Amino acid sequence: MKSYKIAVIPGDGTGPEVIAEGIKVLNTVAGRFGFNLEYTGFDFGGDRYLRTGEILPASALDELRLFDAIYLGAIGHPDVKPGILEKGILLELRFKLDQYINLRPIKLYPGVDCPLKGKGPDDIDLVVVRENSEGLYAGAGGTLKKGTPDEVAIQESINTRKGVERCLRYAFEYTQKRNKRKNLTLCGKTNVLTFAFDLWERTFKEIAPEYPDVKTDYAHVDAITMWFVKNPEWFDVVVTDNMFGDIITDLGAMIQGGMGIAAGGNINPAGVSMFEPIGGSAPKYKGQNVINPLAAISAGGMMLEHLGQADAARAVEAAVMEVTGKHIKSLAAGKMGMGTKEVGDLTAKLASSISV
Numbered sequence: 001m002k003s004y005k006i007a008v009i010p011g012d013g014t015g016p017e018v019i020a021e022g023i024k025v026l027n028t029v030a031g032r033f034g035f036n037l038e039y040t041g042f043d044f045g046g047d048r049y050l051r052t053g054e055i056l057p058a059s060a061l062d063e064l065r066l067f068d069a070i071y072l073g074a075i076g077h078p079d080v081k082p083g084i085l086e087k088g089i090l091l092e093l094r095f096k097l098d099q100y101i102n103l104r105p106i107k108l109y110p111g112v113d114c115p116l117k118g119k120g121p122d123d124i125d126l127v128v129v130r131e132n133s134e135g136l137y138a139g140a141g142g143t144l145k146k147g148t149p150d151e152v153a154i155q156e157s158i159n160t161r162k163g164v165e166r167c168l169r170y171a172f173e174y175t176q177k178r179n180k181r182k183n184l185t186l187c188g189k190t191n192v193l194t195f196a197f198d199l200w201e202r203t204f205k206e207i208a209p210e211y212p213d214v215k216t217d218y219a220h221v222d223a224i225t226m227w228f229v230k231n232p233e234w235f236d237v238v239v240t241d242n243m244f245g246d247i248i249t250d251l252g253a254m255i256q257g258g259m260g261i262a263a264g265g266n267i268n269p270a271g272v273s274m275f276e277p278i279g280g281s282a283p284k285y286k287g288q289n290v291i292n293p294l295a296a297i298s299a300g301g302m303m304l305e306h307l308g309q310a311d312a313a314r315a316v317e318a319a320v321m322e323v324t325g326k327h328i329k330s331l332a333a334g335k336m337g338m339g340t341k342e343v344g345d346l347t348a349k350l351a352s353s354i355s356v
């Protein structure tokens with residue numbers, strides 16, 4: 001039987017609760033489709049940091065490289081200054097494991113309240129491919145005369161030909177594989193950021209002929225925030241840099257019904273990838289059995305897809321859609337009409353037999 005080694009980082013706040021439900025569903029479909037998942041837990045997160053002073057042990061990266069995938073709950077602790085854990089764990093893993101793609105499906109599931117008037121599941125089904133290793137996130141820059149009236153702060157966006165091209169090629173190939181409208185939109189700011197997005201646009205145009213079945217277009221990032229609200233049905237796959245991707249995927253999460261459902265993958269096509277619900281650790285809901293586990297369950301589904309278990313991934317998504325469409329009242333924490341564990345149980349039960 002095919003077996004996969006999964007590193008599990010439940011993390012902070014409600015992370016452990018939602019990951020537990022995700023594992024429930026993953027195990028069910030593993031049984032159904034005949035493969036095995038072998039989990040190893042890692043306690044990285046705020047509690048460990050507060051206890052030991054260590055953010056990420058030196059051995060962590062080498063250990064994690066030995067796994068087939070990483071399943072992450074949430075990072076962020078109310079007693080730790082914002083930025084320390086995010087940079088020290090989440091961004092560190094993304095960068096050091098060279099997970100250069102952040103893949104964010106934005107799909108409105110049946111029964112989910114959409115804040116856009118007149119839009120339904122047929123209108124909102126797109127994927128953002130966010131560059132995940134460069135740009136403003138690279139940490140280039142510095143300060144001078146800090147704390148004085150003459151202070152200077154410089155934060156530079158790093159864009160390399162190699163980094164841009166590998167991201168664009170991934171997006172083209174993903175658009176082909178997704179096989180929906182085969183439309184890839186480059187999202188940038190070529191009218192102002194004339195160095196960075198000149199590189200993106202030139203590379204995009206240069207490689208596009210290698211993917212003749214993919215239609216291409218371009219939108220400025222400010223315009224895209226407008227179109228995501230006004231005409232989300234225009235989009236199939238959108239590719240963009242790290243910072244713009246961060247911003248437009250939060251907007252995307254809102255039009256698909258909120259953080260309770262939004263999942264993402266940090267992908268290194270040649271290495272170990274990491275899958276996470278993108279909603280954060282929501283510490284105020286910790287331990288109350290009220291948080292929505294569907295985003296974590298969906299992230300687990302993305303992980304299965306990545307591992308090559310496409311039928312199992314489809315069963316997870318179909319079960320999630322059944323839950324949103326017929327069973328839960330709302331995606332919001334405490335308003336689902338059932339508890340975290342009950343949503344997990346129900347999704348697992350549906351995934352065990354739903355047709356795919």
Ligand code: IPM
Nearest residue numbers: 086087090091246249264278
């Ligand atoms: C995300 C998050 C992270 C990011 C934070 C927590 C560092 O917002 O995954 O989108 O900015 O990438």
Ligand code: MN
Nearest residue numbers: 246247249250
């Ligand atoms: Mn973000």
